[in-house]
Amino acid sequence: MCRVLVYLGPRIALRDLLYASDNSLIRQTHDPKMLRMLNLAGCGVLAWDPTSRLPEEPLAYHSVTLPVFDRNLFAMSDKIAATAVIAHVRGVPLSSQSTVGEQNLHPFRFPGVRLAMAHNGGLAHFERMRFALARHFRPEVGAHIRGNTDSEWVYALLLSQLTDPHALHTAEEIIAAVRRTLDIIRAVREEHDIHTSSSLNLFLSNGRCIVAVRYVLDFGCYELDDPAHVRETDLAYLSLWYTRGAEYGQRDGEWRMLAGSGGGGAVLIASEPLTRDVSTWLELPEYSALSASFRPDGGNLDLFSAEL
Amino acid sequence: MSPGSDLAALIQSVPLFSDIGGGDLEELESLLVPCDCAEGDVLFRQGDPADRVFLIVSGAVAVRAGAPAEGEVTLVEAAGRGSILGEMALNQSMQHEATATAKSDLATLTLDVETFAGLRRSRRPIAWKILRRLARQMSQRLRDVTRALSTNFGSTGANADEATGALARAPSAPDGEARVPEGRYVEFLRVLPFFRHFDEASVRQLLGSMRQWQLKRGALICEEASHATSCFIVVRGAVEITSRSEHRPAQRFGVVGPGRMVGEVSLLEPGPRTATCVAREDAVLLELGQEALDRFLEPTSSLAFPLLEALNANLIAAQLRTNAYGARLAAEHPGGPHDPLP
Numbered sequence: 001m002c003r004v005l006v007y008l009g010p011r012i013a014l015r016d017l018l019y020a021s022d023n024s025l026i027r028q029t030h031d032p033k034m035l036r037m038l039n040l041a042g043c044g045v046l047a048w049d050p051t052s053r054l055p056e057e058p059l060a061y062h063s064v065t066l067p068v069f070d071r072n073l074f075a076m077s078d079k080i081a082a083t084a085v086i087a088h089v090r091g092v093p094l095s096s097q098s099t100v101g102e103q104n105l106h107p108f109r110f111p112g113v114r115l116a117m118a119h120n121g122g123l124a125h126f127e128r129m130r131f132a133l134a135r136h137f138r139p140e141v142g143a144h145i146r147g148n149t150d151s152e153w154v155y156a157l158l159l160s161q162l163t164d165p166h167a168l169h170t171a172e173e174i175i176a177a178v179r180r181t182l183d184i185i186r187a188v189r190e191e192h193d194i195h196t197s198s199s200l201n202l203f204l205s206n207g208r209c210i211v212a213v214r215y216v217l218d219f220g221c222y223e224l225d226d227p228a229h230v231r232e233t234d235l236a237y238l239s240l241w242y243t244r245g246a247e248y249g250q251r252d253g254e255w256r257m258l259a260g261s262g263g264g265g266a267v268l269i270a271s272e273p274l275t276r277d278v279s280t281w282l283e284l285p286e287y288s289a290l291s292a293s294f295r296p297d298g299g300n301l302d303l304f305s306a307e308l
Numbered sequence: 309m310s311p312g313s314d315l316a317a318l319i320q321s322v323p324l325f326s327d328i329g330g331g332d333l334e335e336l337e338s339l340l341v342p343c344d345c346a347e348g349d350v351l352f353r354q355g356d357p358a359d360r361v362f363l364i365v366s367g368a369v370a371v372r373a374g375a376p377a378e379g380e381v382t383l384v385e386a387a388g389r390g391s392i393l394g395e396m397a398l399n400q401s402m403q404h405e406a407t408a409t410a411k412s413d414l415a416t417l418t419l420d421v422e423t424f425a426g427l428r429r430s431r432r433p434i435a436w437k438i439l440r441r442l443a444r445q446m447s448q449r450l451r452d453v454t455r456a457l458s459t460n461f462g463s464t465g466a467n468a469d470e471a472t473g474a475l476a477r478a479p480s481a482p483d484g485e486a487r488v489p490e491g492r493y494v495e496f497l498r499v500l501p502f503f504r505h506f507d508e509a510s511v512r513q514l515l516g517s518m519r520q521w522q523l524k525r526g527a528l529i530c531e532e533a534s535h536a537t538s539c540f541i542v543v544r545g546a547v548e549i550t551s552r553s554e555h556r557p558a559q560r561f562g563v564v565g566p567g568r569m570v571g572e573v574s575l576l577e578p579g580p581r582t583a584t585c586v587a588r589e590d591a592v593l594l595e596l597g598q599e600a601l602d603r604f605l606e607p608t609s610s611l612a613f614p615l616l617e618a619l620n621a622n623l624i625a626a627q628l629r630t631n632a633y634g635a636r637l638a639a640e641h642p643g644g645p646h647d648p649l650p
Contacts, residue, residue, distance in 0.1 A: 219563070235500065237563065258377065279354045279375070280377075280378070280379075285562075285636070287563070
C-alpha cells in the first residue's frame with residue numbers, strides 16, 4: 001500500500017530524511033506504524049539540490065532492491081543534500097499477480113516535465129476503467145507511460161490537466177489540476193458503475209513547491225461479496241501527517257522540526273510520522289490538500305491548505 | 309477501610325468513582341497502589357503506553373502536550389487532590405496523549421490497567437460502574453471541547469452556503485430510506501470496529517432493536533442543538549461531523565467511516581446534540597434509539613459490557629479526533645489558511 005514523504009526546506013542530507021529517525025521511511029518498508037502491510041516492492045527518491053550541476057533536475061534513484069539492504073542508496077544518501085525531496089517505498093499484495101519492477105516505482109517524472117508524483121492508495125477496478133481514463137490524456141503525456149500501475153495513470157491524467165505540462169507550476173495550479181483529475185476519475189467510475197472505496201493520497205513536487213493530497217473516493221464503501229474482503233483501508237482513511245518548523249533536525253536524541261535557529265522554514269509531509277513520538281506532527285484533514293512553496297525572494301515558506 | 313475514612317471520601321469525590329460504595333469501595337481501595345513522586349518527576353510521557361491510572365492524593369501535576377517546532381500546549385496547569393489522569397486506558401490499550409509532570413512533591417494512588425482489564429473480562433459490577441461513568445464523563449468532555457472549539461475559532465474554510473442550506477429544515481429522522489437489515493449483515497457487521505468484540509448472538513440481539521437507513525451523499529442525519537433520541541452506527545460509507553450555525557460558516561471536526569458511531573454523546577449525557585452529521589458518501593447507517601440503548605446498558609444485560617466498551621472506544625476516538633482538530637487550529641491560528649512560517 002506504500003509509504004511516502006515529501007520535504008521542502010533548508011538543504012538536508014537524504015540520510016537524515018530516509019534513515020535517521022526511529023520510524024524512518026526505510027524502516028517503514030518492514031515495520032510501518034500506521035499500516036498493516038509491508039512495503040517490499042522497491043524504493044524511489046527524487047531530490048532537488050539548487051547547488052548541484054543541473055539544479056532544475058532532481059537526483060533520481062529507483063531500485064527494486066529492498067532499501068534496508070541497498071548499500072548504494074545508503075552510501076549515496078550521506079553524500080546528497082537537497083531542498084526538496086519526494087521519497088516512496090512501494091507496497092503491493094504478496095502475490096504472484098503483483099508486478100515488481102523499476103518501471104512501476106514512484107515517484108513518476110516524465111521526460112521534460114518538472115512535476116513529479118508519488119501515490120499511496122489504489123483505484124479499485126482500475127482494469128475496467130483504464131482505457132476510459134486514457135481518453136482524457138494528452139497524447140504526448142500518455143505516450144510516456146511505461147508501467148502497469150494505476151498510480152502512473154493518475155500521474156498522466158493529472159499532467160494532462162495542466163495548461164503546459166512542461167512548465168514550472170505553482171502550488172495553486174497543481175491543486176487545481178488535482179481537482180480536475182478527481183472529477184474525471186469520479187465521472188469515469190460513475191460511467192463504469194464503480195463505487196468501491198479508493199484511496200488517492202498524492203505527493204507532488206517540482207523542486208520549488210510540494211503538494212500533498214489526502215483523498216478517498218467513496219470512502220467506506222467496501223466490496224459486498226465477502227466480509228473477508230473488507231480491507232483496512234475501507235474502514236479508515238489512509239493516514240497523512242505533516243510537521244513544520246525552522247528546520248528538521250535532532251534535539252535530545254529525537255528527530256523533530258526545530259524552532260527558529262535561523263533556518264528559513266521547513267515542511268515535511270508523510271504517510272505517517274517519521275518518529276514514534278507523534279506529538280510534533282499534525283494530521284492533514286480528510287478530503288484536503290496541503291502545499292508549501294519557496295518564496296521568490298528565497299525567504300520563508302508559504303503554507304496553504306484547501307478542502308477538495 | 310471504613311466508609312467514613314478520608315481515603316474513602318477522596319475516592320468517592322472523584323466523578324469516575326462516584327457510583328462506587330460499600331463492598332465495591334473496599335475492592336477498589338485494595339486495587340490502588342501508592343506511588344509518591346518528587347517535584348519535577350515525570351509521571352508519564354506523551355506516546356508512552358498507558359499502563360496505570362493516577363489518582364492525586366496531594367500535590368499538583370501539570371499536563372502538557374507537544375506541538376510542531378518544539379512547541380508545547382499546557383492542557384492542565386495544576387491538577388490537584390482528587391484529579392485523575394490516564395483514565396481512558398481503563399477501557400482499552402492506548403498511549404498517553406500528553407506528558408504529566410509533578411509540580412510539587414506528589415502522593416498518588418495508581419490503578420493498574422491490566423488489573424482493571426481483568427475485572428472487565430470477568431464482567432464485575434465495579435467495572436461496569438466505572439466504565440459507565442467513563443462514558444458519561446467523556447461525553448461531557450466532548451460536549452465542552454466541541455463548544456469551545458466552535459466558539460473560539462472561526463471558519464476553517466468549509467462551504468458556508470452549504471451549511472446555511474442544510475439548516476433550512478430540521479428533520480426528526482435521517483433524510484433517507486429506512487429498511488429492515490438483511491441476514492448477511494451480521495457477517496459484515498462483525499468485521500467493523502464497533503462490533504469486533506460482540507459475539508454473533510449479541511450482534512443479532514442488537515440488530516433486532518435497530519433500524520437501517522440508506523442515505524445519499526449530502527443527506528442530513530442529525531443537527532447540532534436539536535433534541536436527541538437516537539444514535540447511528542455507520543455500516544457503509546462515511547459521515548461528516550461539523551459544527552454549523554446560521555450565524556457563522558461550518559467547521560468540520562472530522563469524517564468517520566464504517567464501524568463508527570455518531571450522535572451518542574447526547575444519549576449518554578443528556579443535552580442538545582453537539583454537532584451536525586451529514587452523509588459524506590452514500591451511506592448505510594443503523595439507528596439505535598435511547599430506550600434500547602439504556603436497556604442494553606443495564607448491568608444485567610448480556611450486552612452491557614461489549615456495548616459499553618464499544619461506546620467508550622468510539623468516544624475515545626472522537627476525543628482524539630477532536631484533539632487533533634484543535635491542535636491543528638492552534639498551530640494555524642490566527643494566520644488562517646495562508647500562514648507564512650516564522
